[in-house]
Amino acid sequence: MAEQKKMVAEITSLDEDFTQWYTDVCIKAELVSYSQIKGFMVIKPAGYALWEAIQQHLDARFKATGVQNVYMPMLIPESLLRKEGELVNGFAPEVAWVTAGGSEPLTERLCVRPTSETLFSDFYKDDVHSYRDLPRLYNQWCSVVRWEKETRPFLRSREFLWQEGHTIHATKEEAEERTSQMLDVYADFLAEDMAIPTIKGRKTDKEKFAGAEATYTIEALMHDGRALQSGTSHFFGQKFAEAYDITFTDKDNTLKYVWQTSWGMTTRVIGAMIMVHGDNRGLVLPPRIAPVEVVIIPIQQRKEGVLEKAYEIRDALSNFRVKVDDSDKSPGFKFAEQEMRGFPLRVEIGPRDIENGVCVVVRRDTGEKIQTPIEGLDQVIGDLLKTIQSDMYERALRHLEEHTYSAATKEEFVSTFEEKTGFVKAMWCGEQACEDKIKEEYGVTSRCMPFRQEEISSTCVCCGKPAKKMVYWGKAY
Amino acid sequence: MAEQKKMVAEITSLDEDFTQWYTDVCIKAELVSYSQIKGFMVIKPAGYALWEAIQQHLDARFKATGVQNVYMPMLIPESLLRKEGELVNGFAPEVAWVTAGGSEPLTERLCVRPTSETLFSDFYKDDVHSYRDLPRLYNQWCSVVRWEKETRPFLRSREFLWQEGHTIHATKEEAEERTSQMLDVYADFLAEDMAIPTIKGRKTDKEKFAGAEATYTIEALMHDGRALQSGTSHFFGQKFAEAYDITFTDKDNTLKYVWQTSWGMTTRVIGAMIMVHGDNRGLVLPPRIAPVEVVIIPIQQRKEGVLEKAYEIRDALSNFRVKVDDSDKSPGFKFAEQEMRGFPLRVEIGPRDIENGVCVVVRRDTGEKIQTPIEGLDQVIGDLLKTIQSDMYERALRHLEEHTYSAATKEEFVSTFEEKTGFVKAMWCGEQACEDKIKEEYGVTSRCMPFRQEEISSTCVCCGKPAKKMVYWGKAY
Secondary structure, eight states: OHHHHHHHHTSOOTTTOHHHHHHHHHHHTTSEEEOSSTTOEEEOHHHHHHHHHHHHHHHHHHHHTTOEEOBOOSEEEHHHHTTSHHHHHHHGGGOEEEEEETTEEEEEEEEEOSOOHHHHHHHHHHHOOBGGGOOEEEEEEEEEEOOOSSOBTTTBOSEEEEEEEEEEESSHHHHHHHHHHHHHHHHHHHHHTSOOOOEEEEOOTTTSOTTOSEEEEEEEEOTTSOEEEEEEEEEEETHHHHHHTOEEEOTTSOEEEOEEEEEEEETHHHHHHHHHHOBTTBOOOOTTTOSOSEEEEESSTTSTTHHHHHHHHHHHTTTSOEEEOOSSSOHHHHHHHHHHHTOSEEEEEOHHHHHHTEEEEEETTTOOEEEEESTTHHHHHHHHHHHHHHHHHHHHHHHHHHTEEEOSSHHHHHHHHHHOOSEEEEEEOSOHHHHHHHHHHHSOEEEEEESSOOOSOSBOTTTOSBOOEEEEEEOBO | OHHHHHHHHTSOOTTTOHHHHHHHHHHHTTSEEEOSSTTOEEEOHHHHHHHHHHHHHHHHHHHHTTOEEOBOOSEEEHHHHTTSHHHHHHHGGGOEEEEEETTEEEEEEEEEOSOOHHHHHHHHHHHOOBGGGOOEEEEEEEEEEOOOSSOBTTTBOSEEEEEEEEEEESSHHHHHHHHHHHHHHHHHHHHHTSOOOOEEEEOOTTTSOTTOSEEEEEEEEOTTSOEEEEEEEEEEETHHHHHHTOEEEOTTSOEEEOEEEEEEEETHHHHHHHHHHOBTTBOOOOTTTOSOSEEEEESSTTSTTHHHHHHHHHHHTTTSOEEEOOSSSOHHHHHHHHHHHTOSEEEEEOHHHHHHTEEEEEETTTOOEEEEESTTHHHHHHHHHHHHHHHHHHHHHHHHHHTEEEOSSHHHHHHHHHHOOSEEEEEEOSOHHHHHHHHHHHSOEEEEEESSOOOSOSBOTTTOSBOOEEEEEEOBO
């Protein structure tokens, strides 16, 4: 057990220093490694396998709603970027500029895409003529660059992987419906596949995406009580259509501007998964996302018949993603490694178990050990994986609920944030001045105006004027 | 039929102007569209679906050999790029340079990756310590930028999508074996999935990859008799290991440099597929790659029961990728569109067919029409798709064989290239001077020294000195 302790000792305790714990898990579970350029990370096999699983689930959900994948250039001419003022102002301070191609300086600077509204708009402008061409429901999987000052693996990096959907529609209603449909897709994906509950709502004008008329968000709560914006869906109205001249001839034979949306989810959700489910032994992966669902660890594997039995069990579990750890490390080291990597179930099988026709199944999420007959194991494993998936969601939901508070007055608001970590629901007058003040004085931002509004009180928690909206406030990543 | 003719008339005849035909197909089959930056293309849904199918097949083949996916940064510091001299000299003239991040100029220029040997080497240097850490079999799917002067969709673009595998090994033998294993993976994928036969061989030193000790290639022959390098696999020896100091402690407890390989395949293979299989009606897709294998086109679809029958047939063909074209276009237009897009089979179903319990199946590759009972159609479709896949390969192979010539003397060599299009097999002394001369005088390059050597004559076709190798020569894309 010494090795097991050693490996576990390598990560900082989560209650002691959550930030350091997070970094330790990213490194020790071999998800990422730093590169020579600040904020550019190497995503290692264990990390990339998570992204592949996320892509697979999310892409299938997109396609089920009629979305098609495309690929746009990674570089944007400066003049094209500058066509829509708000977007430029939002992104210009943080783009990377290409100024030379080969040995020649370029006549116009090109930026590495920070997001691709401009490219999609420029494309749609020539691609769409008639209402028959609408809607266009395009998405791309790619990397983008934003020159952030502070960077952390997955949570905030100068380059990150994401998908960005960009759709155009003939009517406002259809575009609005798509905006909320995609928010639902994200929320369902996080809940059902990643076991992460979220609060759905609308961003305030201060917090919305540069250039959007409305930004919708799903906000998750991390183990340390800080919020993480986990996916956003934007309604652009006709702003880009006007700036980029994207028109179509409608059924009534008049020329109209299209209505536009965009929506994105990034490698950040890997960070969310780590911080919602992880513990002091490392990662805890929801079964539906885990690249390996079951690790079979033979005990006294040099004894005759042990390895053979391990392979036999693997073959009997062919419905699942199973790995036998037959390396020459000690069982204790293998246990620690499987726990660090977060694989949902471990099956231990040794000579005495074989004699008795049983094995021990250990849940990663609870540590519970279950002795069970080898015969019929696949049924047991299948049931356990389902249970783990739903238990993980339920635990995360309970954590979210238990760390969501209400504050009717400024005093309550302030004392709650002083004493607790989590979301605080409180009323807001709708003025940015109050948002600014709250952020400045308490380091707290408006996370969203939830779709499910409640009336905590009748006045703004900041200025005391009549309240317009109930807002989720929190400290955020 | 007027509309059908019109749509077909929109593409230039392949025999008249192959280059224009190629561009027409790329545009009219809606594979790509141009962006504002020369050489940067928009890959549209029909084009990207091909890349998704290619990725899926190829990625499964990689993983079956133990390869794992990762993601490396898209930017490379200039100092890192410059560590290996040959690679820099090969790529420096064609990289894009990032010189500013946000509003600040960078202290060191960063290039957008043209290929990632340098990044993988820099990563492996710290990641590998012992022989137990080897081999590392990593691959990434990403986009790269090379500032080409002449550009054409898929064939040569300034940004393209690809995969690049980078492996390191404890021994030379193992690295060499991996190099040839991956070349086989590419050749098998092209033959079995893309229906494209290739010649396997080694590049001459003049034509090999910058920094490689040996480059292996698969060369395909396009419909117009020009060659297309379709995939390459490189053996680096210890060159990068020495430049980037990638060492490991071997079993004998001594410090050694690793042995390295890399291998890549790009969106170029979509160009190859177009130019090997396409015809005057547009694309012809091999069934295994086609996003849609069967298009069902109802005739007189407003008549009662016709559309219902079309959907019923679709549901009965659930083993295949099937689409019903129930749009309000005319059947003739739908036929032309399905042919332009290259979907392998079309099922025509009208009121009289329904009465008789039959339908008409039309092969895209041959135009053959087959009347067949609706009952048992899935068996017929399954067999036809297999037949089409293998017929397409056989036709391409026959074309390759019929356009491969031998030349024993310089006169034969010259006259063959004057009169014919295709590969010419001829002997070579091994001197670059002769390669240079042949390229300069006849516009012909050495495509490869095939693994299957023949002795066409005993002397170099250029200088008459004793021959060392039989070479495939050709005009190339």
